[in-house]
Amino acid sequence: MATLKVPVGPADHSQGPADAPVTLVEYGDYECSHCGHAYPIVKALQKKLGKQLRFVFRNFPLREIHPNAEAAAETAEFAAAHGKFWDMHDLIFENQNSLSEQMLGELAYRLTLDRQALRDALRSGTFAERVEEDFSSGVRSGVNGTPTFFINSQRHDGDFELETLLRTIQKMIQSHK
Amino acid sequence: MSNILSAGTPAPEFTLHVTPDQMLSLKELRGRPVILAFYPADWSPVCGDQMALYNEILPEFHRFNAELIGISVDGVWCHAAFSRDRKLHFPLLADFEPKGAVSKLYGAFRDKEGISERALFVIDKKGTITWSYVSPIAVNPGADGILEALESLPK
Numbered sequence: 001m002a003t004l005k006v007p008v009g010p011a012d013h014s015q016g017p018a019d020a021p022v023t024l025v026e027y028g029d030y031e032c033s034h035c036g037h038a039y040p041i042v043k044a045l046q047k048k049l050g051k052q053l054r055f056v057f058r059n060f061p062l063r064e065i066h067p068n069a070e071a072a073a074e075t076a077e078f079a080a081a082h083g084k085f086w087d088m089h090d091l092i093f094e095n096q097n098s099l100s101e102q103m104l105g106e107l108a109y110r111l112t113l114d115r116q117a118l119r120d121a122l123r124s125g126t127f128a129e130r131v132e133e134d135f136s137s138g139v140r141s142g143v144n145g146t147p148t149f150f151i152n153s154q155r156h157d158g159d160f161e162l163e164t165l166l167r168t169i170q171k172m173i174q175s176h177k
Numbered sequence: 178m179s180n181i182l183s184a185g186t187p188a189p190e191f192t193l194h195v196t197p198d199q200m201l202s203l204k205e206l207r208g209r210p211v212i213l214a215f216y217p218a219d220w221s222p223v224c225g226d227q228m229a230l231y232n233e234i235l236p237e238f239h240r241f242n243a244e245l246i247g248i249s250v251d252g253v254w255c256h257a258a259f260s261r262d263r264k265l266h267f268p269l270l271a272d273f274e275p276k277g278a279v280s281k282l283y284g285a286f287r288d289k290e291g292i293s294e295r296a297l298f299v300i301d302k303k304g305t306i307t308w309s310y311v312s313p314i315a316v317n318p319g320a321d322g323i324l325e326a327l328e329s330l331p332k
Contacts, residue, residue, distance in 0.1 A: 002319055002321055005321070029225070032225065062225050062229065062230070062233050063233060064229065064232050064233055064263070064264045064266075065225070065229055065263060065264065135233075136237070139234050139237060139319075139320050139321065139324065140321055140324060141319075141321060142318075142319035142320070142321035142322075143230075143319055144225075144227070144230065144316070144317035144318060144319035145225035145226065145227075145230060145317050146225045148319075155319075157316050
């Protein structure tokens with residue numbers, strides 16, 4: 001069974017309490033349509049489970065098949081450096097169908113971030129190493145496509161429809177009590 | 178699930194088409210670790226299917242000087258089209274004629290469906306299997322096991 005090799009830590013982007021009974025980690029690619037499909041599902045899970053769930057997103061850009069995935073991941077990290085990771089994460093997924101470097105710049109502008117600074121960061125690969133660390137931890141943990149979810153460090157091998165994830169997580173919450 | 182060849186077994190020799198006019202033999206790769214990845218079929222309808230995923234991870238395999246080879250029963254032209262579409266930077270071998278012969282040698286053939294298992298083998302530089310794993314056909318196995326096997330090879 002594949003397990004999360006790098007535990008969730010302070011460097012991660014997370015939502016929800018650190019002591020939540022269940023932590024859901026997603027390795028995702030902003031240009032992957034399946035991740036786009038999972039985006040509202042995770043939102044629904046968070047809404048339903050409230051403080052019982054902590055959600056963590058890690059980057060897993062499939063650079064060979066998705067030409068904008070790396071830039072999108074680095075843009076989210078750029079936003080994170082300005083305290084706006086989740087705003088950018090959400091905006092990118094909500095505009096997934098028209099991803100381009102220009103679009104990423106517009107999203108930065110909408111979040112009142114400096115477009116030129118973003119452009120420079122992408123040029124010089126300021127956040128490339130951060131993205132690569134996520135990618136590498138995913139490879140070592142057995143990420144087998146995007147999205148890959150880990151529920152309390154165990155890879156979730158079923159489908160990622162709302163009902164399936166909810167059922168699996170609720171079982172985990174029960175056993176935690 | 179099949180009984181695949183296990184660690185300690187000498188890797189059976191084979192020669193298969195790698196392009197329409199080129200063959201590749203396992204023994205040509207002696208001297209460096211080899212990863213054999215048998216898989217059911219080209220064109221599975223997901224982003225980041227097994228071969229596309231391994232393609233992204235290729236630099237990690239290369240750090241061990243390892244050669245990655247994909248094998249399925251698809252023909253050479255199918256592999257050529259798939260490889261181009263997914264921009265693969267490693268060879269795909271066609272276990273096409275006689276169908277599945279090499280998969281069978283490794284115990285990695287599903288008779289009922291007539292396709293290869295999702296079976297992984299790591300072969301050391303002397304040609305001995307040091308690790309093997311078969312995944313449920315619907316579960317893409319990822320690369321964690323391969324990397325652990327490569328890490329435990331003698332330097």
